[in-house]
Amino acid sequence: MKVTAAVTHEKGKLAIETVELDPPKASEVLVRLIASGVCHTDSAGIEQFIPVALPAIFGHEGVGVVEEVGIGVEGLKKGDRVILTFPSCGVCDPCIAGEPYTCEIMNDLFFNGTYKDGTKRFHKDGQGISSFFGQGAFASHVVVDARNAVKVDVDDENLAYLCSLGCGVQTxxxxxxxxxxxxxxxxxxxxxxxxxxxxxxxxxxxxxxxxxxxxxxxxxxxxxxxxxxxxxxxxxxxxxxxxxxxxxxxxxxxxxxxxxxxxxxxxxxxxxxxxxxxxxxxxxxxxxxxxxxxxxxxxxxxxxxxxxTEGGANPQVFIPKLVQFYKEGKLPVDKLVKFYDFKDIEQAFQDSHAGVTIKPILRF
Ligand SMILES: NC(=O)c1ccc[n+]([C@@H]2O[C@H](COP(=O)([O-])OP(=O)(O)OC[C@H]3O[C@@H](n4cnc5c(N)ncnc54)[C@H](O)[C@@H]3O)[C@@H](O)[C@H]2O)c1
Ligand SMILES: [Zn+2]
Ligand SMILES: [Zn+2]
The missing domain is CATH 3.40.50.720 (NAD(P)-binding Rossmann-like Domain)
Known part of the structure; x- marks a missing residue:
């Protein structure tokens, strides 16, 4: 399908354009994003301090709605609200022990731009585009492994405030x-x-x-x-x-x-x-x-x-707890947030660097 994304073709640059997104493979889900947080780690990738292969789509704090599920996905269905978080393999010893924040291949899954099977999901003109953190959340739609989509019970308006539960707040x-x-x-x-x-x-x-x-x-x-x-x-x-x-x-x-x-x-x-x-x-x-x-x-x-790393969290267990704290008024993360239209992504980064905004969140 055709989706809108902010693509980094060369170091330091973002260009909003139309790209192709593959359907979800086995154990993956397609998510329509409602909002996406801007984080310093994205800048580190865009500026190539972290050498993610370009072209790439950064963004790793997406929230949205499941549109389609791949073969073998359990626990998620079309229409579910999800907070996206860091990827992990699910089969190494730490993952099996419920400690995905020490997944043995976490650096590959975070920064290689590919999914567990070594392939990419975004393309343009026949060329693959890297997805940061197995998300590439500066895009209207993403495909993620079901392990890094956490189902939550929140309405869309509140969900938009909760982007950084997937990374910064969790940490x-x-x-x-x-x-x-x-x-x-x-x-x-x-x-x-x-x-x-x-x-x-x-x-x-x-x-x-x-x-x-x-x-x-x-x-x-x-x-x-x-x-x-x-x-x-x-x-x-x-x-x-x-x-x-x-x-x-x-x-x-x-x-x-x-x-x-x-x-x-x-x-x-x-x-x-x-x-x-x-x-x-x-x-x-x-x-x-x-x-x-x-x-x-x-x-x-x-x-x-x-x-x-990542607050020593098992996101599938910890993020729903954080959502509950938010609902009870004990985790008022909305006080950190300023919203920007997706098209104003450059402004969001500038305000983050200048310290004007603690947590810029892009809305689609
Ligand atoms: N945001 C994430 O998702 C995330 C996740 C994991 C790790 N990290 C890492 O955690 C760190 C913090 O991330 P953040 O998003 O909160 O960054 P941030 O820029 O929002 O916060 C850093 C704070 O440190 C303060 N500071 C600067 N100089 C200082 C000094 N000399 N003494 C005391 N305070 C000082 C700044 O004023 C700022 O408020 C970064 O290294 C980031 O890479 C971030
Ligand atoms: Zn693992
Ligand atoms: Zn982050």
Whole structure:
């Protein structure tokens, strides 16, 4: 079928045009998208920091309606509302154990531009077009593996706000709820109050943390962090964040989540912990090496530094929980969102880079 998509033919460019989309193969579904989130990882692909083969269609936070199901698809039918999420193979040991965020071939499925069988679904003039994250959600319709389409019970108007439950919100909230699992009364610090960090703050509140500290350098983000559940905020440009956090928590925090993507902040996130604390790096910090000082001749602090992808989530289980929190008013992700017409995709990226919009969402 013919669909409309924003295609990247050359590095840094997006062109809205008509392309061919194949019907779903076995275990796949065709989804008509209602909306699609814009995320920094898309920019990394468009700018070719992640070398996805071009031409490519980026976008990996689609939501929409199932239009057609392939052979062997169970649990999804035409008309179902779905949130699309990251792909996983379903047959490696971690996938079978319910831990698809550590799927052994996740990097291939995220970034190779092909599906599990090694082929592409979008074409133009006989040439295959890569799909980012097994989605290519900057398109009016996509074909995805049924594993990465999560059926949810929400109306279309609310569904449009929930794009980033498939990636950014899942990453931030999952770091807290799936990995840290803080006891009520714990203290938790979030470095970087963007889409991922704000989700971590909301999740810390859900988990019953008593002290929730948001660290950022943009005053408007710090104000929103307070609105969404932070009990304290720290402007890292104005004060020594570690000193301030140690003061607020009377000796250091139980947990910290690095959500800024700035390598140096991982060291701060580790240094602000109390003994036995845990720091989770939820962001993608590139290839920087973090020098971790261990006090010579003293007992070390017994802290843990953890790397975690996609919030340690099994999306088919975790996303419906996040939707329930949203319905209960505990995960007000709508406060992060600004909508753009699909044709204004360039503006959405500009506003994301400039920090004007936390979560731009394109509507079809
Ligand atoms: N959005 C996603 O879907 C997703 C998913 C997984 C991982 N990630 C990664 O997580 C990270 C955060 O993503 P995001 O979408 O929330 O980005 P974002 O740009 O919305 O948030 C980053 C925040 O860090 C703040 N910041 C910048 N400098 C700072 C400093 N010196 N001290 C404190 N705060 C500072 C910024 O003001 C901003 O609010 C990125 O590395 C991204 O690649 C994103
Ligand atoms: Zn797998
Ligand atoms: Zn993302």
């Amino acid at each position: 931030g909230a999952g770091s807290v709820l799936n990995y840290c699992k803080p006891e009520p009364g714990s203290s938790l610090v979030v470095f970087g109050c963007g889409g991922v960090g704000m989700a971590a703050i909301m999740a810390a509140k859900i988990a019953g943390c008593s002290t929730i500290i948001g660290v950022d350098v943009v005053p408007s983000r710090l104000n929103l962090a307070m609105e969404l559940g932070a009990t304290h905020v720290v402007n890292g440009k104005e004060v020594d964040a570690v000193e301030e956090i140690v003061k607020i928590t009377n000796g250091g925090a139980n947990f910290s989540i690095e959500c800024s993507g700035i390598p140096a902040l991982t060291l701060q996130a580790l240094s602000c912990l109390r003994r036995n604390g845990t720091c989770v790096v939820a962001s993608v910090t590139g290839d920087a090496v973090v020098g971790i000082p261990i006090e010579p001749l003293l007992m070390n602090k017994s802290v843990t530094l953890a790397g975690l």
